[in-house]
Amino acid sequence: MIAGLVSGALDRGALAFLATLAAIGILVPVLNLFVPATSPFYLSSYFVALFGKYLCFAILALSIDLIWGYCGILSLGHGAFFALGGYAMGMYLMRQIGTRGVYAHPVLPDFMVFLNWPELPIYWYGFQHFAYAAFMVLFVPGLLAFVFGWFAFRSRVTGVYLSIITQAMTFALMLGFFRNNFGFGGNNGLTDFKDILGFNVQAPGTRAALFMISTFALMLGFVICRVVVSSKFGKVLVAIRDAEARTRFLGYRVEAYKLLVFTLSACMAGVAGALYVPQVGIINPSEFSPGNSIEAVIWVAVGGRGTLTGAVLGAVLVNYGKTYFTSGVLAPYWLFVLGGLFVAVTLLLPRGIVGTIHQRWQEWRARRDPAARVPHAAPRAAE
Secondary structure, three states: OHHHHHHHHOOHHHHHHHHHHHHHHHHHHHHHHOOOOOOOOOOOHHHHHHHHHHHHHHHHHHHHHHHHHHHOOOOOOHHHHHHHHHHHHHHHHHHOOHHHOOOOOOOOOHHHHHOOOOOOOHHHOOOOOHHHHHHHHHHHHHHHHHHHHHHHHHOOOOHHHHHHHHHHHHHHHHHHHOOHHHOOOHHHOEEOOOEEOOEEOOOHHHHHHHHHHHHHHHHHHHHHHHHHHHOHHHHHHHHHHHOHHHHHHOOOOHHHHHHHHHHHHHHHHHHHHHHHHHHHOEEOHHHHOHHHHHHHHHHHHHHOOOOOHHHHHHHHHHHHHHHHHOOOOOHHHHHHHHHHHHHHHHHHOOOHHHHHHHHHHHHHHHHHOOOOOOOOOOOOOOO
16 A cells, blocks of 8 residues: 555656656765775765755755645744754763763763763663664654644644744744753764764764664655645645635544644654764754744745745755855855845745746746646745
Protein backbone atom coordinates (compact mmCIF):
# COMPACT_ATOMS: atom_id res chain seq x y z
CA MET A 1 0.00 0.00 0.00
CA ILE A 2 2.79 2.40 0.92
CA ALA A 3 4.67 1.52 -2.26
CA GLY A 4 1.53 2.26 -4.27
CA LEU A 5 1.13 5.66 -2.63
CA VAL A 6 4.76 6.55 -3.27
CA SER A 7 4.73 5.40 -6.90
CA GLY A 8 1.51 7.30 -7.56
CA ALA A 9 2.88 10.48 -6.02
CA LEU A 10 6.17 10.58 -7.93
CA ASP A 11 5.86 11.75 -11.51
CA ARG A 12 8.70 12.09 -13.99
CA GLY A 13 9.78 15.48 -12.69
CA ALA A 14 9.81 14.32 -9.07
CA LEU A 15 11.91 11.27 -9.96
CA ALA A 16 14.37 13.46 -11.83
CA PHE A 17 14.62 15.75 -8.80
CA LEU A 18 15.25 12.79 -6.48
CA ALA A 19 17.86 11.40 -8.87
CA THR A 20 19.64 14.77 -8.87
CA LEU A 21 19.68 14.84 -5.08
CA ALA A 22 20.98 11.26 -4.94
CA ALA A 23 23.79 12.14 -7.36
CA ILE A 24 24.72 15.17 -5.27
CA GLY A 25 24.65 13.13 -2.07
CA ILE A 26 27.11 10.64 -3.54
CA LEU A 27 29.38 12.81 -5.69
CA VAL A 28 30.11 15.55 -3.16
CA PRO A 29 31.49 13.20 -0.45
CA VAL A 30 33.43 11.24 -3.07
CA LEU A 31 35.03 14.38 -4.50
CA ASN A 32 35.89 15.49 -0.97
CA LEU A 33 37.33 12.25 0.41
CA PHE A 34 38.83 10.41 -2.56
CA VAL A 35 40.05 13.14 -4.91
CA PRO A 36 43.50 14.72 -4.29
CA ALA A 37 43.49 18.29 -3.05
CA THR A 38 45.50 19.32 -6.12
CA SER A 39 42.76 18.13 -8.49
CA PRO A 40 40.39 20.73 -10.01
CA PHE A 41 37.51 18.42 -9.07
CA TYR A 42 38.39 18.38 -5.37
CA LEU A 43 35.77 19.78 -2.98
CA SER A 44 36.99 21.10 0.34
CA SER A 45 35.56 20.20 3.74
CA TYR A 46 34.39 23.81 4.01
CA PHE A 47 32.29 23.31 0.87
CA VAL A 48 30.82 20.09 2.25
CA ALA A 49 29.88 21.73 5.56
CA LEU A 50 28.49 24.82 3.84
CA PHE A 51 26.24 22.96 1.43
CA GLY A 52 25.29 20.50 4.14
CA LYS A 53 23.92 23.51 5.99
CA TYR A 54 22.04 24.55 2.85
CA LEU A 55 20.43 21.10 2.69
CA CYS A 56 19.16 21.53 6.25
CA PHE A 57 17.68 24.89 5.29
CA ALA A 58 16.07 23.19 2.28
CA ILE A 59 14.29 20.73 4.60
CA LEU A 60 13.04 23.67 6.66
CA ALA A 61 11.80 25.41 3.50
CA LEU A 62 10.09 22.19 2.41
CA SER A 63 8.22 22.01 5.71
CA ILE A 64 7.01 25.60 5.29
CA ASP A 65 5.92 25.02 1.70
CA LEU A 66 3.83 22.05 2.82
CA ILE A 67 1.65 24.19 5.09
CA TRP A 68 1.83 27.52 3.26
CA GLY A 69 1.77 26.43 -0.36
CA TYR A 70 -0.86 23.70 0.02
CA CYS A 71 -2.88 24.64 3.12
CA GLY A 72 -2.55 28.42 3.25
CA ILE A 73 -1.03 28.48 6.75
CA LEU A 74 1.61 31.22 6.75
CA SER A 75 3.76 30.40 9.78
CA LEU A 76 6.32 32.97 10.86
CA GLY A 77 7.46 30.77 13.72
CA HIS A 78 8.93 27.69 12.10
CA GLY A 79 12.36 28.80 13.24
CA ALA A 80 11.24 27.75 16.72
CA PHE A 81 10.68 24.14 15.66
CA PHE A 82 13.99 24.19 13.80
CA ALA A 83 15.78 25.48 16.91
CA LEU A 84 14.08 23.00 19.25
CA GLY A 85 15.25 20.10 17.09
CA GLY A 86 18.71 21.64 17.11
CA TYR A 87 18.74 21.95 20.88
CA ALA A 88 17.68 18.32 21.29
CA MET A 89 20.63 17.22 19.17
CA GLY A 90 22.92 19.73 20.90
CA MET A 91 22.02 18.28 24.31
CA TYR A 92 23.02 14.83 23.09
CA LEU A 93 26.32 16.16 21.73
CA MET A 94 27.02 17.96 25.02
CA ARG A 95 26.47 14.76 27.00
CA GLN A 96 29.08 13.06 24.80
CA ILE A 97 31.85 15.47 25.87
CA GLY A 98 32.22 14.03 29.37
CA THR A 99 35.61 14.68 30.99
CA ARG A 100 37.01 16.29 27.83
CA GLY A 101 35.36 19.60 28.72
CA VAL A 102 37.18 22.59 30.19
CA TYR A 103 36.15 21.63 33.73
CA ALA A 104 36.45 17.86 33.09
CA HIS A 105 33.17 17.11 34.88
CA PRO A 106 31.95 13.61 33.98
CA VAL A 107 28.24 14.58 33.89
CA LEU A 108 27.65 18.34 33.94
CA PRO A 109 28.34 20.43 30.82
CA ASP A 110 30.90 23.21 31.25
CA PHE A 111 28.36 26.02 31.46
CA MET A 112 26.56 24.29 34.33
CA VAL A 113 29.83 23.88 36.23
CA PHE A 114 30.63 27.54 35.62
CA LEU A 115 27.21 28.57 36.96
CA ASN A 116 27.63 26.30 40.01
CA TRP A 117 24.74 23.99 39.18
CA PRO A 118 24.75 21.21 41.80
CA GLU A 119 23.29 18.50 39.56
CA LEU A 120 22.01 17.78 36.09
CA PRO A 121 18.42 19.03 35.51
CA ILE A 122 15.87 16.26 35.08
CA TYR A 123 15.02 17.32 31.51
CA TRP A 124 18.62 16.55 30.53
CA TYR A 125 18.22 12.92 31.59
CA GLY A 126 18.35 10.41 28.76
CA PHE A 127 20.16 12.64 26.30
CA GLN A 128 23.32 10.56 26.65
CA HIS A 129 21.52 8.03 24.41
CA PHE A 130 21.24 8.82 20.72
CA ALA A 131 17.90 7.01 20.30
CA TYR A 132 16.32 9.10 23.04
CA ALA A 133 17.71 12.32 21.53
CA ALA A 134 16.43 11.34 18.07
CA PHE A 135 12.98 10.73 19.53
CA MET A 136 13.01 14.13 21.23
CA VAL A 137 14.03 15.79 17.96
CA LEU A 138 10.62 14.77 16.63
CA PHE A 139 8.61 14.77 19.84
CA VAL A 140 9.37 18.24 21.24
CA PRO A 141 8.66 20.29 18.06
CA GLY A 142 5.70 18.04 17.27
CA LEU A 143 4.22 18.43 20.75
CA LEU A 144 4.60 22.22 20.70
CA ALA A 145 3.01 22.40 17.23
CA PHE A 146 0.16 20.13 18.32
CA VAL A 147 -0.62 22.13 21.45
CA PHE A 148 -0.28 25.47 19.67
CA GLY A 149 -2.34 24.31 16.70
CA TRP A 150 -5.01 22.76 18.92
CA PHE A 151 -5.81 26.12 20.49
CA ALA A 152 -5.18 28.28 17.41
CA PHE A 153 -7.13 26.24 14.85
CA ARG A 154 -10.03 25.44 17.17
CA SER A 155 -10.32 29.17 17.77
CA ARG A 156 -10.35 29.62 13.97
CA VAL A 157 -7.42 32.00 14.01
CA THR A 158 -6.35 32.43 10.40
CA GLY A 159 -4.48 34.75 8.07
CA VAL A 160 -2.26 37.49 9.37
CA TYR A 161 -3.44 36.95 12.94
CA LEU A 162 -2.09 33.39 12.94
CA SER A 163 1.19 34.62 11.46
CA ILE A 164 1.56 37.20 14.23
CA ILE A 165 0.83 34.61 16.94
CA THR A 166 3.43 32.19 15.57
CA GLN A 167 5.95 35.02 15.49
CA ALA A 168 5.14 35.94 19.09
CA MET A 169 5.60 32.29 20.13
CA THR A 170 9.06 32.24 18.55
CA PHE A 171 10.05 35.51 20.20
CA ALA A 172 8.90 34.28 23.62
CA LEU A 173 10.98 31.11 23.26
CA MET A 174 14.00 33.16 22.23
CA LEU A 175 13.73 35.31 25.36
CA GLY A 176 13.34 32.23 27.52
CA PHE A 177 16.36 30.43 26.09
CA PHE A 178 18.49 33.53 26.59
CA ARG A 179 18.07 33.10 30.36
CA ASN A 180 20.86 31.14 32.05
CA ASN A 181 18.49 29.55 34.55
CA PHE A 182 16.70 27.69 31.75
CA GLY A 183 19.59 25.24 31.66
CA PHE A 184 20.40 25.56 27.95
CA GLY A 185 23.58 27.65 28.05
CA GLY A 186 22.00 31.10 27.96
CA ASN A 187 23.13 33.44 25.19
CA ASN A 188 26.20 31.28 24.48
CA GLY A 189 24.08 28.23 23.77
CA LEU A 190 25.59 24.79 23.30
CA THR A 191 28.94 24.33 21.55
CA ASP A 192 32.38 22.70 21.70
CA PHE A 193 30.99 19.37 20.47
CA LYS A 194 33.38 16.43 20.24
CA ASP A 195 31.70 13.25 19.00
CA ILE A 196 28.53 11.99 17.41
CA LEU A 197 27.91 8.25 17.70
CA GLY A 198 31.57 7.85 18.61
CA PHE A 199 32.89 9.69 15.53
CA ASN A 200 34.78 12.97 15.65
CA VAL A 201 32.43 15.74 14.54
CA GLN A 202 35.28 17.68 12.90
CA ALA A 203 36.66 14.75 10.91
CA PRO A 204 36.22 14.99 7.11
CA GLY A 205 34.65 11.54 7.00
CA THR A 206 32.05 12.54 9.59
CA ARG A 207 31.23 15.74 7.74
CA ALA A 208 30.82 13.80 4.50
CA ALA A 209 28.55 11.29 6.26
CA LEU A 210 26.44 14.11 7.70
CA PHE A 211 26.15 15.59 4.22
CA MET A 212 24.90 12.27 2.86
CA ILE A 213 22.43 11.89 5.74
CA SER A 214 21.15 15.42 5.15
CA THR A 215 20.65 14.64 1.47
CA PHE A 216 18.78 11.45 2.33
CA ALA A 217 16.62 13.33 4.86
CA LEU A 218 15.78 15.93 2.20
CA MET A 219 14.83 13.18 -0.26
CA LEU A 220 12.68 11.45 2.36
CA GLY A 221 11.00 14.72 3.32
CA PHE A 222 10.29 15.47 -0.34
CA VAL A 223 8.73 12.03 -0.85
CA ILE A 224 6.57 12.43 2.26
CA CYS A 225 5.37 15.83 1.09
CA ARG A 226 4.62 14.50 -2.39
CA VAL A 227 2.62 11.61 -0.95
CA VAL A 228 0.65 14.01 1.26
CA VAL A 229 -0.18 16.57 -1.43
CA SER A 230 -0.98 13.93 -4.07
CA SER A 231 -3.45 12.07 -1.87
CA LYS A 232 -7.10 12.84 -1.11
CA PHE A 233 -5.82 14.42 2.10
CA GLY A 234 -3.74 16.82 0.01
CA LYS A 235 -6.74 17.75 -2.14
CA VAL A 236 -8.64 18.69 1.02
CA LEU A 237 -5.67 20.82 2.09
CA VAL A 238 -5.81 22.70 -1.21
CA ALA A 239 -9.54 23.16 -0.77
CA ILE A 240 -8.92 24.61 2.70
CA ARG A 241 -6.34 26.96 1.23
CA ASP A 242 -8.65 28.22 -1.49
CA ALA A 243 -12.02 28.22 0.31
CA GLU A 244 -11.85 27.27 3.97
CA ALA A 245 -15.45 28.23 4.80
CA ARG A 246 -16.83 26.25 1.88
CA THR A 247 -14.71 23.21 2.80
CA ARG A 248 -16.04 23.37 6.36
CA PHE A 249 -19.60 23.67 5.02
CA LEU A 250 -19.10 20.47 3.02
CA GLY A 251 -18.55 18.60 6.28
CA TYR A 252 -14.76 18.36 6.52
CA ARG A 253 -13.15 18.89 9.92
CA VAL A 254 -10.87 21.67 8.80
CA GLU A 255 -9.21 22.02 12.20
CA ALA A 256 -8.13 18.37 12.21
CA TYR A 257 -6.58 18.62 8.76
CA LYS A 258 -4.72 21.78 9.69
CA LEU A 259 -3.52 20.35 12.97
CA LEU A 260 -2.15 17.18 11.38
CA VAL A 261 -0.24 18.89 8.58
CA PHE A 262 1.05 21.60 10.93
CA THR A 263 2.41 18.98 13.34
CA LEU A 264 4.02 17.02 10.49
CA SER A 265 5.63 20.20 9.21
CA ALA A 266 7.02 21.00 12.67
CA CYS A 267 8.58 17.53 12.95
CA MET A 268 10.29 18.04 9.59
CA ALA A 269 11.65 21.39 10.78
CA GLY A 270 12.95 19.69 13.94
CA VAL A 271 14.84 17.12 11.86
CA ALA A 272 16.37 19.96 9.83
CA GLY A 273 17.59 21.63 13.02
CA ALA A 274 19.02 18.37 14.37
CA LEU A 275 21.08 17.84 11.21
CA TYR A 276 22.14 21.49 11.17
CA VAL A 277 23.76 21.55 14.63
CA PRO A 278 26.58 18.97 14.23
CA GLN A 279 27.55 20.49 10.87
CA VAL A 280 27.66 24.07 12.17
CA GLY A 281 29.02 23.23 15.62
CA ILE A 282 26.80 25.48 17.72
CA ILE A 283 23.19 26.14 18.65
CA ASN A 284 22.15 29.27 20.54
CA PRO A 285 18.97 31.29 21.14
CA SER A 286 19.55 33.43 18.06
CA GLU A 287 18.13 30.54 16.02
CA PHE A 288 14.75 31.42 17.55
CA SER A 289 14.94 34.90 16.10
CA PRO A 290 11.72 35.82 14.27
CA GLY A 291 13.88 37.17 11.46
CA ASN A 292 15.08 33.64 10.70
CA SER A 293 11.52 32.42 10.28
CA ILE A 294 10.67 35.34 8.01
CA GLU A 295 13.78 34.66 5.95
CA ALA A 296 12.73 31.02 5.53
CA VAL A 297 9.37 32.19 4.17
CA ILE A 298 11.25 34.32 1.64
CA TRP A 299 13.14 31.22 0.47
CA VAL A 300 9.83 29.55 -0.35
CA ALA A 301 8.44 32.65 -2.06
CA VAL A 302 11.54 33.03 -4.23
CA GLY A 303 11.58 29.39 -5.28
CA GLY A 304 7.83 29.15 -5.75
CA ARG A 305 5.33 28.14 -3.11
CA GLY A 306 3.11 25.18 -3.79
CA THR A 307 5.82 23.45 -5.85
CA LEU A 308 8.05 21.71 -3.22
CA THR A 309 11.03 21.69 -5.58
CA GLY A 310 10.86 25.48 -5.63
CA ALA A 311 11.21 25.62 -1.85
CA VAL A 312 14.40 23.58 -2.03
CA LEU A 313 15.80 25.67 -4.88
CA GLY A 314 14.92 28.93 -3.16
CA ALA A 315 16.58 27.88 0.09
CA VAL A 316 19.82 26.97 -1.66
CA LEU A 317 19.94 30.03 -3.94
CA VAL A 318 19.08 32.62 -1.29
CA ASN A 319 21.50 31.18 1.25
CA TYR A 320 24.26 30.98 -1.34
CA GLY A 321 23.59 34.63 -2.11
CA LYS A 322 23.70 35.39 1.61
CA THR A 323 27.09 33.68 1.89
CA TYR A 324 28.38 35.65 -1.10
CA PHE A 325 27.03 39.06 -0.13
CA THR A 326 27.94 38.86 3.56
CA SER A 327 31.61 38.06 2.96
CA GLY A 328 32.70 41.32 1.33
CA VAL A 329 32.01 45.01 1.13
CA LEU A 330 28.29 44.35 0.62
CA ALA A 331 27.91 42.65 4.01
CA PRO A 332 26.16 45.63 5.72
CA TYR A 333 23.61 45.76 2.90
CA TRP A 334 22.55 42.11 2.88
CA LEU A 335 19.15 42.77 4.49
CA PHE A 336 18.43 45.41 1.86
CA VAL A 337 19.37 42.93 -0.86
CA LEU A 338 17.11 40.31 0.69
CA GLY A 339 14.20 42.74 0.98
CA GLY A 340 14.72 43.93 -2.58
CA LEU A 341 14.80 40.33 -3.78
CA PHE A 342 11.48 39.60 -2.09
CA VAL A 343 9.87 42.71 -3.58
CA ALA A 344 11.23 41.90 -7.05
CA VAL A 345 9.98 38.32 -6.91
CA THR A 346 6.55 39.46 -5.69
CA LEU A 347 6.21 41.97 -8.53
CA LEU A 348 7.95 40.17 -11.39
CA LEU A 349 7.68 36.47 -10.47
CA PRO A 350 4.60 36.09 -8.24
CA ARG A 351 4.70 32.32 -8.77
CA GLY A 352 8.38 32.07 -7.86
CA ILE A 353 11.15 30.68 -10.02
CA VAL A 354 9.87 27.14 -10.40
CA GLY A 355 6.23 28.21 -10.65
CA THR A 356 7.04 30.67 -13.43
CA ILE A 357 9.08 28.09 -15.34
CA HIS A 358 6.23 25.60 -15.02
CA GLN A 359 3.73 28.20 -16.25
CA ARG A 360 5.87 29.11 -19.27
CA TRP A 361 6.32 25.42 -20.10
CA GLN A 362 2.58 24.80 -19.97
CA GLU A 363 1.92 27.83 -22.18
CA TRP A 364 4.50 26.61 -24.70
CA ARG A 365 2.91 23.16 -24.74
CA ALA A 366 -0.53 24.71 -25.19
CA ARG A 367 0.68 26.64 -28.22
CA ARG A 368 2.13 23.50 -29.74
CA ASP A 369 -0.84 21.34 -28.81
CA PRO A 370 -4.12 23.28 -28.39
CA ALA A 371 -5.70 20.17 -26.86
CA ALA A 372 -3.23 20.19 -23.95
CA ARG A 373 -4.85 20.70 -20.62
CA VAL A 374 -4.50 24.12 -19.03
CA PRO A 375 -3.17 23.78 -15.47
CA HIS A 376 -5.02 25.15 -12.52
CA ALA A 377 -4.09 28.63 -11.38
CA ALA A 378 -1.27 28.91 -8.90
CA PRO A 379 -2.11 29.90 -5.34
CA ARG A 380 -2.77 33.56 -4.78
CA ALA A 381 0.11 35.60 -3.42
CA ALA A 382 -0.07 36.11 0.34
CA GLU A 383 -1.02 39.58 1.41
